Amino acid sequence: MNPGFDWAALAEFSIVGLLSGGLLAMIALGFVLIYKGTGVINFAMGEFMMLGAYFFYTANVMWGLPLAVALVLSFAAVAVAAAVIERGVLRPLAGQPVISVLMATIGLASAIHGAVDAVWGGRNYELPSLLPRAPIILGDVLIPGKTLWSFLMAMAVIAGFVLYFRFSRTGVSMRAAASDPTTAYVLGIDVRATQRLTWIFAGVVGALAGIIVASTTSLSPAVGSAALGVLAIIILGGLDSIPGAIVAGLIVGMIESLTAGYLGGKVRDIVPYATVLVILLVRPYGLFGTRQIERL
Template sequence: MELFFNLIITGLVVGSIYALLALGFTLIYKATGVVNFAQGELLLIGAYICLYLTTSFKIPFIPSFVLTFVFMFFFGFLIEKVFLRKMIGEPIISIIMLTIGLSSVLKSIVQIFWGTDTRVFPQIFSTKPISLFGIKVSQVYIFSVISVIISLGIFSVFFKKSKAGVAMRAVASDQQAALSMGIEIKKVFALAWAIAAVVSAIGGVFVGNINGVNTNLAQFGLKVFPAVILGGLDSITGAIVGGLVIGVLENLVGGYIDPIIGGGAKEVFPFIFMIIVLMIKPYGLFGTVEVEKV
């Protein structure tokens, strides 16, 4: 049972990060109708920026964390302004291909500046584990989950209470109606990309603290895709639930099935589970069902 609970706790940690990244996917899709395949690279850049500030400029972790948010916010704005805004009105497939190309470009830029070697953050969290229900849990895991919960709470309040958040929800609901009400669609698109870049950076920093920082972190963008589809591409609640479910299932499969078959199941199972769910609920668990009348 100790192994089971350890796998569950670790799965919740990874799942909470998946949920945060899935939120970034969902924000962009709800606002623009585009699936962003460069989400993993935004995570990668956020992790490297925080690491660079911490190690090269000797800035304490918390200020580096905040500066990373600021940088990624404006970086997201820049990406939308330079690349995506020019594609407004173009076929969706063209925009999706642009994000795929953008992911390759961003990853190449990271390799040029920082190489491919794994780098580690200086010791930020105590190595002494915390006992949680009798299970010893690393402090970085605890802080990761707490930070993700706080972040999700802040964004939830932002979407429900702030003027900008309400505007984003209006655009997601009906772009034409939002435009007729005086909402500036282009600014909403830019804000969606900026927030997606920030949530990716949060995930990247904590994954980097757990696993080290290298270009393989970009794979989290693909690994989180089953969570996005499972929850429903246009559902924020679905993004959170899907991330947690996939994180836990992935960890359980890795702990129990991989040792039996020699590995590989952990990476494949989330996609198998996603396919099974989509066969039953094509729009995901919480996605909006679209009905077309002929």
């Protein structure tokens, strides 16, 4: 071992990176849910995050409602918005080319972003801290409290969804509709209802992620930009794989932390995408993505 090497710093960067990856994995979960249910990448996921954070600010700070009530109202508001978007924007595009739906989500993101800027303005707001900030010290390693608790919350949310999809009747129906919509429809499953529920779940997940991000930094329309960095994660893990989102989130989180610690913040946003590119050359469908075989 190199006596001059700072092993404590390496351990701290690695642990903090893994813990930060938990929140990235939860954001990626929102992308994966919609892709599994509809086959579409939702480029408005960041706007769901932003809406959730602004709704929470309005309910908790402006209206003075208790924390729990503000959270419930924020989730409900985003759930309604997601259901309206699925019914009014996405469902009329059913059967259209995928590129048309992708462009619709991009246009939707721009519309929501503009509406938020018009209603709340573009300045920064401060949210109350939702997570304990007291650091955890393990020898020479210091772990920020907000990073640890955001990781635990993200893992709890992901585990809850996994159990729901595996054991609940509605969850099984959603998995069946996502796997083979035609067969599911023949068997009596309301495919449209499952797709609407998929959008609602993704919206609620995005809202929670947005509230966590805004409470640890600040609230502005830029909150939604955190979702753009998650594209590397869903591509790396596989567009339709929840386990892939978890593993890829942890990998990218650790890579970002190590590169920021040793190479500087400017390199932080480049290295994860370079890593994804190298891995995709070997595994084009990601680490856990479903391999699609087309017969001519």
